[in-house]
Amino acid sequence: MTDLGSAPLPQLADDDHVRGPRDAPLVIEYADFECHFCAVAHVRLAPVPVRRVFRHFPMRSKHPRAWACACAAEAAARQGRFWELHDSLYADQGRLEEPHLWQRARELDLDLDRFQADRRSDETAARVRHDFNSGIRAGVVTTPTLFINNRAHAGIPTADLINTLNPSQRTKN
Amino acid sequence: MSPIAPGTQAPEFRLITEKGKDFTQDDLRGHTTVLVFYPFAFSPVCTDQLNAYNEVLDEFEAAGARLFGVSCDASWSQKAFREHLGVAIPQLSDFEPKGATCRAFDVYHDAGFPQRALVIVDPEGVVQWSHQAASPGDLPGANLIFDGLAAVQTRA
Numbered sequence: 334m335t336d337l338g339s340a341p342l343p344q345l346a347d348d349d350h351v352r353g354p355r356d357a358p359l360v361i362e363y364a365d366f367e368c369h370f371c372a373v374a375h376v377r378l379a380p381v382p383v384r385r386v387f388r389h390f391p392m393r394s395k396h397p398r399a400w401a402c403a404c405a406a407e408a409a410a411r412q413g414r415f416w417e418l419h420d421s422l423y424a425d426q427g428r429l430e431e432p433h434l435w436q437r438a439r440e441l442d443l444d445l446d447r448f449q450a451d452r453r454s455d456e457t458a459a460r461v462r463h464d465f466n467s468g469i470r471a472g473v474v475t476t477p478t479l480f481i482n483n484r485a486h487a488g489i490p491t492a493d494l495i496n497t498l499n500p501s502q503r504t505k506n
Numbered sequence: 507m508s509p510i511a512p513g514t515q516a517p518e519f520r521l522i523t524e525k526g527k528d529f530t531q532d533d534l535r536g537h538t539t540v541l542v543f544y545p546f547a548f549s550p551v552c553t554d555q556l557n558a559y560n561e562v563l564d565e566f567e568a569a570g571a572r573l574f575g576v577s578c579d580a581s582w583s584q585k586a587f588r589e590h591l592g593v594a595i596p597q598l599s600d601f602e603p604k605g606a607t608c609r610a611f612d613v614y615h616d617a618g619f620p621q622r623a624l625v626i627v628d629p630e631g632v633v634q635w636s637h638q639a640a641s642p643g644d645l646p647g648a649n650l651i652f653d654g655l656a657a658v659q660t661r662a
Contacts, residue, residue, distance in 0.1 A: 334568045338652040394592040395557045469562060472647035475554035487645070 353384035367396030408452035521598035547587035
């Protein structure tokens with residue numbers, strides 16, 4: 334039986350998806366590719382000089398395509414293109430069905446046979462589930478949830494939060 | 507204010523299932539039951555809470571527990587809410603007399619709705635664990651329920 338009792342937020346791991354300068358403030362994000370609030374959070378965080386970590390938290394009952402998109406992103410990661418697919422999915426959440434995922438994979442010039450096999454593999458499902466379970470154990474209930482200095486911030490990041498991460502560039506609410 | 511204390515026999519109560527049947531203290535017998543009291547159907551915070559719990563229903567089952575959502579909404583509203591969310595968590599209504607069960611479990615908010623609270627009752631009908639969020643806007647994670655179930659099993 335999977336232990337889903339409380340556990341501290343896992344710190345940065347080798348298999349995490351990370352981008353941004355090494356010395357920048359660390360933002361660990363639990364998110365879902367079909368969640369509109371997550372897309373807004375992405376837009377707000379994109380220009381901020383932070384080190385971002387993306388962890389999957391697909392809410393299938395609310396977002397029927399979230400799990401498939403998470404697996405597709407993992408399959409892209411196997412070809413070194415996680416963040417490209419991440420950005421592509423958030424740029425257009427109106428097109429998340431199967432043909433759209435194939436089209437996005439083609440546009441990223443992925444090996445399509447490998448992409449198809451990888452996104453349906455047990456290993457990929459386990460990887461997504463691993464992220465989801467770590468979020469549950471850390472108390473994540475909603476997306477997006479951002480962890481900054483081990484403190485959870487649920488929902489779209491406010492301008493005040495963004496400003497604490499980026500004091501040189503003030504954002505208004 | 508805190509919900510009904512662990513070690514207390516569950517009070518007499520009557521809730522209504524989505525099919526219009528009574529659900530009483532007798533229906534707690536033989537199962538480990540998690541009652542998820544939430545303020546309102548269709549409110550955004552409740553929505554996230556039930557969606558998150560729904561993702562780990564298999565794990566609750568593996569832990570030997572069954573979950574029910576409880577609110578003062580009418581059964582029809584609860585059913586519409588559950589279907590709208592796409593979740594499988596069965597709903598129990600405390601509509602009439604309004605809030606009587608919530609009061610019996612000490613989770614009735616003065617403003618006329620259930621506190622956001624969790625209560626675990628064992629197969630003998632004894633409350634084994636309870637939790638109330640600091641405010642109705644705070645969402646208790648599923649991890650807290652698993653902590654509660656683990657504590658109950660350790661005591662058993």
